[in-house]
Amino acid sequence: MKQDYQRLISDCAAPWDGEILEELTAYIKIPNKSPHYDANWEQNGYMGQAMAQIAAWCKRQAVKDMQLTVHRLPGRTPLLLLDIPGNTAETVLLYGHIDKQPEMRGWDADKGPWKPLVQDHKLYGRGGADDGYAVFAAVTAIANLQKHGLAHARCVVLIEASEESGSHDLPAYLDLLADQLGNPQLVVCLDSGCGTYDTLWSTTSLRGVMSGDLHVKIQKEGIHSGRGSGVIPSWFSVLSEILDRVSDRQSGEVTVAACQTTIPPAVLGQIDEAAAVLHDHFVEEFPLLPGVQPVNSDRRQLLINQGWKPMLTVTGIDGIPPLRDAGNVTLPEVSLKLSVRIPPNCDGEKAMQGFRNALLENPPFGVKVSVENFEYGSGWQAPALAPWLRAANDTASLAAFGKKAAYMGEGASIPFMAMLGRKFPQAQFLITGVLGPKSNAHGPNEFLHLPMAKKLTAAVAIVLNEHARR
Numbered sequence: 001m002k003q004d005y006q007r008l009i010s011d012c013a014a015p016w017d018g019e020i021l022e023e024l025t026a027y028i029k030i031p032n033k034s035p036h037y038d039a040n041w042e043q044n045g046y047m048g049q050a051m052a053q054i055a056a057w058c059k060r061q062a063v064k065d066m067q068l069t070v071h072r073l074p075g076r077t078p079l080l081l082l083d084i085p086g087n088t089a090e091t092v093l094l095y096g097h098i099d100k101q102p103e104m105r106g107w108d109a110d111k112g113p114w115k116p117l118v119q120d121h122k123l124y125g126r127g128g129a130d131d132g133y134a135v136f137a138a139v140t141a142i143a144n145l146q147k148h149g150l151a152h153a154r155c156v157v158l159i160e161a162s163e164e165s166g167s168h169d170l171p172a173y174l175d176l177l178a179d180q181l182g183n184p185q186l187v188v189c190l191d192s193g194c195g196t197y198d199t200l201w202s203t204t205s206l207r208g209v210m211s212g213d214l215h216v217k218i219q220k221e222g223i224h225s226g227r228g229s230g231v232i233p234s235w236f237s238v239l240s241e242i243l244d245r246v247s248d249r250q251s252g253e254v255t256v257a258a259c260q261t262t263i264p265p266a267v268l269g270q271i272d273e274a275a276a277v278l279h280d281h282f283v284e285e286f287p288l289l290p291g292v293q294p295v296n297s298d299r300r301q302l303l304i305n306q307g308w309k310p311m312l313t314v315t316g317i318d319g320i321p322p323l324r325d326a327g328n329v330t331l332p333e334v335s336l337k338l339s340v341r342i343p344p345n346c347d348g349e350k351a352m353q354g355f356r357n358a359l360l361e362n363p364p365f366g367v368k369v370s371v372e373n374f375e376y377g378s379g380w381q382a383p384a385l386a387p388w389l390r391a392a393n394d395t396a397s398l399a400a401f402g403k404k405a406a407y408m409g410e411g412a413s414i415p416f417m418a419m420l421g422r423k424f425p426q427a428q429f430l431i432t433g434v435l436g437p438k439s440n441a442h443g444p445n446e447f448l449h450l451p452m453a454k455k456l457t458a459a460v461a462i463v464l465n466e467h468a469r470r
């Protein structure tokens, strides 16, 4: 029998204009940066403050027999666990995080990371969308299912505080709580992206990432370029040659064999569908200057590049003077920070070895090339979507958005997804979120798209109900 969800949907939306908006407004003001960006996070106390605020709100919600615990392992960021009994013996794990990215420059004059502002149905400020909204969405969805007498499985809501630092505290808590977490049949992750704000999006894969420093040393000291040029190898030519060996100059694709994989045919089908749904919005989302083209004119190829291809970005450089200090001098040594996204189905360890070797072998002119600080995190590919979840996603998306659910690979990496995937190999995954066009998590002017948060909350509630009713 088809369930009528209209009253549930409007009840899931209402608090986002009232109580939740007030809570998130207060929450954005707290600079609870992730430990990587605030070495004194514990003494500063912001993380504790944010956790206390969220726990207090959860306690006030009308959720039957909810057990709320804030776990604090010594020296680790806190973790909130809500254990909510359900109508079936199965368990659903819902995930979010409260730690935030640092400020970043470039905010509009009327906005700021710790200065919440609602404009045009968007709540601006750091950490509202990534990922403060998640606990509010999860608990509101469950509370409203109960209010309307709609079934849900036992729900365990897990909110951690080290995600933006690579979730380094999460494994210890997953071990500590292994018995209580049990073996979830469904994992709902509320920390991902959406291609548009008008349908339910589920992330089916995440790229991995590796990064490290590349050093090139050529001379003992810099000399007059009038003497040196034409005799001494140029650092720019040497670095260009080394980077050309590992990547395609036009697209940035990493050409090292260990970083390349075959894209599964089912994924190519999903990419075709996503390319049709996204249309030109996909390219418009990027803040390119007028007249600047993306690396490929075919948006299907851009989706393949973003979700499934190994790609190189140079993110930092040392050894080069700023223009005002640059005389006519050859530069003795230069270092680059390299950041490489690797395909979801790529072995991170092998990719890193292959990539490092390719950088180091046969240095041009015998210059001294070395690498340092290389690390990697493997990507992740969701298990094949069970027919019941595909149907539940469509039911939820049609009811809350009026459109069928859509699927896409995420170009960025979420380290804990690989972790959860390994821990719960039998589970199905709904990986979704509010990080859509221009929402700019990690950058300036991050916003939470409030209409999306409302509809997503309802969609999550409906998927939970369809899961319990299947």
Ligand SMILES: [Zn+2]
Binding pocket: 097, 130, 131, 163, 191
């Ligand atoms: Zn996040």
